[in-house]
Amino acid sequence: MASKRLQGVPASGTVALSNLVSLMKMQGRDIISFSMGEPDFDTPENIKEVCKASLDAGFTHYTPSPGIPELRKAVASKAFSDNKIHCTAKNVLITPCKHAIFMSALAFLDPGDEVILPDPSWVSYEACIRLAGAKPKYIPTNFDDNFVIDPNLIAEAITPKTKMILLNSPSNPTGSVMPCGTVKEIANIAKENNLTVLSDEIYESIIYEGNHHSIAAMPDMFDRTITISGLSKTYAMTGWRLGWAIASEDKIKELDKLQTHSISCCVSFTQPAAVEAITGPQEKKDTMVREFRRRRDLAIDLIEEIKGLDVNVPKGAFYLFPRYASKVKSEILCTKMLEEARVAVTPGSAFGPSGEGFFRLSYAASEENIREGLARIKTFIQNL
Ligand code: GLU
Numbered sequence: 001m002a003s004k005r006l007q008g009v010p011a012s013g014t015v016a017l018s019n020l021v022s023l024m025k026m027q028g029r030d031i032i033s034f035s036m037g038e039p040d041f042d043t044p045e046n047i048k049e050v051c052k053a054s055l056d057a058g059f060t061h062y063t064p065s066p067g068i069p070e071l072r073k074a075v076a077s078k079a080f081s082d083n084k085i086h087c088t089a090k091n092v093l094i095t096p097c098k099h100a101i102f103m104s105a106l107a108f109l110d111p112g113d114e115v116i117l118p119d120p121s122w123v124s125y126e127a128c129i130r131l132a133g134a135k136p137k138y139i140p141t142n143f144d145d146n147f148v149i150d151p152n153l154i155a156e157a158i159t160p161k162t163k164m165i166l167l168n169s170p171s172n173p174t175g176s177v178m179p180c181g182t183v184k185e186i187a188n189i190a191k192e193n194n195l196t197v198l199s200d201e202i203y204e205s206i207i208y209e210g211n212h213h214s215i216a217a218m219p220d221m222f223d224r225t226i227t228i229s230g231l232s233k234t235y236a237m238t239g240w241r242l243g244w245a246i247a248s249e250d251k252i253k254e255l256d257k258l259q260t261h262s263i264s265c266c267v268s269f270t271q272p273a274a275v276e277a278i279t280g281p282q283e284k285k286d287t288m289v290r291e292f293r294r295r296r297d298l299a300i301d302l303i304e305e306i307k308g309l310d311v312n313v314p315k316g317a318f319y320l321f322p323r324y325a326s327k328v329k330s331e332i333l334c335t336k337m338l339e340e341a342r343v344a345v346t347p348g349s350a351f352g353p354s355g356e357g358f359f360r361l362s363y364a365a366s367e368e369n370i371r372e373g374l375a376r377i378k379t380f381i382q383n384l
Contacts (some may be wrong), residue, residue, distance in 0.1 A: 009127045013350030021344045032373035034361040035344040037172055037319065039236040041291075044277075044284040047235060051273035059269050065260045066252065067094025067244070068271045074278045075244050082204070084217035085227065085246060093252050094266050094274075095259055097202055097230035097243030098124060103258040104198050104226050104245065105132040113163035115198075118149045120321075120351030120358070122172045122200070134163070140354045143323055146312055147174035151185035158189070164196045165189070167215060170203035173351045173360040174321045175314020180213045187218040197225045202243070203317040205234045205285060208293045210315050216246065223248045226255075233318075234285055235277045240270050292318050292363070295370055299363045302374040308381045318364040321348065323357055326384050330359055333384075341380035343373050 001007075018036040025031055066072060072089035079085040079092075095103070101124065109115065111133030117125055119138030126136045137157050141147040154165060165186060169178040178186075190197050197215055204212045216225040230243020245255055259265070296313075299320055303311045308325040324333065330347035337359075338344050346362075348355030363370060 005131055005133070009130050012127070013123045014346055017344060017346055020338075029342065031338070031342050031344055032365075032369050032376065033344040034363065034365055034369075034373055035346050037233075037317075037362050037364065038238040039233060039288060039292075039318070039364045040366060041236040041288055043235060043237050043240070046280050047237070047273045047277045050276040051269055054269035054272045059272065061268060063265045063268045063271060065265045066256045067092070067266060068268075068275075071271045071275050071278075074275045075246070078278050079214075079227070079246050083201075083212070083214040083227070085214055085222065086217075087222070087246055090249050091246055091252055093245045093247075093255050093259065094271065095243060095245060095255070095263070096241040096266065097200075097228055097232060099259075099263065100226075100228045100230075100243060100245040100255070101125065101198070101200060102128050102131070103255050103262070104228070105129055105134070107254045107258055108196055108198075108226075108251070109134040109163055112161060114159060114161045115164045115166055116154055116157050116162060117166040118147075118168070118171065119353060120147075120173055120348060120355035121166070121168055123350050125166055125168075125200075126352070129166075135161075137162070138352050138354070141174070141176070142354070143310070143312060146314075147171060147176035147321070148178060148182060149186075151182060151189060154186060155189050158193050158195075162193065162195060164198055166198045166200070168200040168202075169212070170207060170314075170316025172203065172317055173319050173346070173348070173355070175317040175319045177207060177210050177315040178213065179210065183213040183215050184218060187215050187221050190215075190224060191220060195224065197221070199225055199227050201227060201229045202233055204229055206289055206292060206318060207316040208289075208296065212316075226251060231274055231277050236288065237277070240267075240273075242266055242270055242274050295363045295365070295367065296320070298367065299361065299370050299374065302371070302378075306374070306378045306381055308384065309377075318362055320361045320363060321355075321358050322361065324359070324381065328384070330356055334359055337377065337380055341376040343376050343380070345377075
């Protein structure tokens with residue numbers, strides 16, 4: 001029997017769906033998948049070459065638990081140049097992004113603490129919060145405001161138990177990007193109420209309109225913020241499981257303590273390749289973002305032709321979050337869509353109560369699949 005802590009937490013909806021789609025494809029079923037949030041591009045060649053060379057050079061043993069010094073330094077320089085976050089290598093822990101979120105919850109939350117987060121938001125935040133014994137407090141966001149969180153609602157939700165605000169911009173699943181003014185207002189609320197901020201910025205470089213603003217760069221915010229990002233989405237490196245946390249030295253020490261008791265360190269031979277990803281040529285990354293934008297526009301045009309679906313234009317990430325007209329629960333709709341239309345999308349309810357009535361479509365897929373998949377969705381929705 002699993003622990004009581006784990007019994008209350010479902011498996012990841014996104015990963016479970018991706019496992020199901022892989023199984024169906026292995027059985028020879030013709031499925032078009034818009035389920036998993038991962039670029040369909042290959043990792044750029046220069047990055048793979050450095051990884052191969054590291055293996056050949058025998059760089060196959062443990063590294064220091066917080067990561068190799070060159071990579072910590074490269075991340076700190078990138079944080080300064082891209083995010084205006086003033087930090088040094090000592091403020092960086094190399095760790096898989098999801099593990100960074102999991103460890104941040106374990107390290108900085110106590111049972112009974114409350115965490116404020118946008119609704120809808122990525123499936124694993126609630127699970128990490130609950131596994132730490134804390135409680136998620138969802139702040140609804142809505143279609144008409146492009147799913148941008150309202151700082152006034154955050155301020156109203158604060159109680160003596162509130163410990164943390166969790167942010168994710170650009171957002172998974174809505175693609176919304178927080179404007180600078182919103183980030184500033186949230187920073188002020190965090191300071192006034194002495195709250196920790198956990199800011200997941202994994203989609204930071206996939207932005208089509210506007211700019212990315214790191215809350216840790218706002219005045220007096222660095223010491224209370226844990227900024228998380230990584231290589232998965234920016235460089236099409238999801239399978240490498242490589243990211244980082246940036247925070248004050250004392251917070252990094254606590255996270256590193258957990259790292260020493262969990263994974264010890266990240267995979268050794270991938271770390272020099274991560275240095276190459278961050279410091280090497282960036283053209284491939286820019287090409288991928290341009291291509292995502294083209295696919296976003298194509299998918300939106302095709303969805304706008306479907307009666308019964310509404311979609312807004314997200315400014316970042318690679319997700320669309322269409323609203324459908326029927327009263328059917330999103331989990332049932334998506335199961336039927338997979339069985340009848342052979343298209344996999346993630347039910348909106350997996351991302352929180354405000355996600356009901358929506359589904360998430362990842363357009364990090366080929367143009368051919370976007371066209372064929374949306375033609376199938378059109379027939380399916382019109383026959384509902
Ligand atoms: N973050 C991606 C998604 O939402 C990958 C799967 C996961 O880790 O949940 O699809």
